[in-house]
Amino acid sequence: MNKNDLRVIKTKQGIHQALLKLLKNKPLTHIKVTELCKEAKINRGTFYFHYEEVGDVFKQFFEEIMLDLKDSYNEPYRHHNTIDIHTLDPKTVRIFHHIKKYEDFYKIVLSQDVSTQYYYMLFDEIRSNFMTDKNTSSLGDITPYFFSYTANAIIGLIIEWYRHDFRESVDDMNELFVGIMKMKM
Known part of the structure; x- marks a missing residue:
């Protein structure tokens, strides 16, 4: 089967949504294939056609x-190699659009009830996005610390937004982010 086949896409989306639902109540390591299949309304054969285990999902x-x-982070760079924070338009910031799109996932990842493993996975991904940033090439020995600092700053904003139950709009978060970046510089 082709990975772009609409049936494959819909099946995997259904499995992903079922996993999200189950993750709200239990850790990944306690979710069994049988209950994931039941939640996704698929049979075990369908599951094993696409995956070997729940962790693969x-x-x-x-x-x-x-x-x-990553695409969201890179959006302001689409037309420019570097960004001047003082002229950054909040409308070009897409990170908070991404968070809102995957709000259910982030509610699980940021929950105090789940393993910090999720936090570190998110941290590593955000940090790796900064590592490709052309604006940081002159930092020398402090570069890895700068990347970690910046990744945690972004995660801190996301956590605070999560604590507010994502009440603020995406546009409000973009304005807040750009405002903080301008204060920092």
Whole structure:
């Protein structure tokens, strides 16, 4: 079967949504194939056609989300190699659009009830996005610390937004982010 086949796409989306629903109540390591299949309304044969284990579902879903995060992070760079923070238009910031799109996933990842493993996976992905940033080439020995600092700053904003139950609009978060960046510089 072709991975672009609409049936495959819909089946995997259904499995991803079922996994999200189950992750709200239990850790990934306690989710069994049988209950995931039941939640997704598929049979075990369909599951095993696409995946070997439940962890593979999470890995694929996480990679999809992180690819979208990377695209969101890179959006302001689409037309420019470097960004001047003082002229950055909040409308070009797409990170918070991404978070809102995957709000259910982030509610799980940021929950105090889940393993910090999720936090570190998110941290590593955000940090790796900064590592490709052309604006940081002159930092020398402090570069890895700068990347970690910046990744945690972004995660801090996301956590605070999560604590507010994502009440603020995406546009409000973009304005807030750009305002903080201008204060920092």
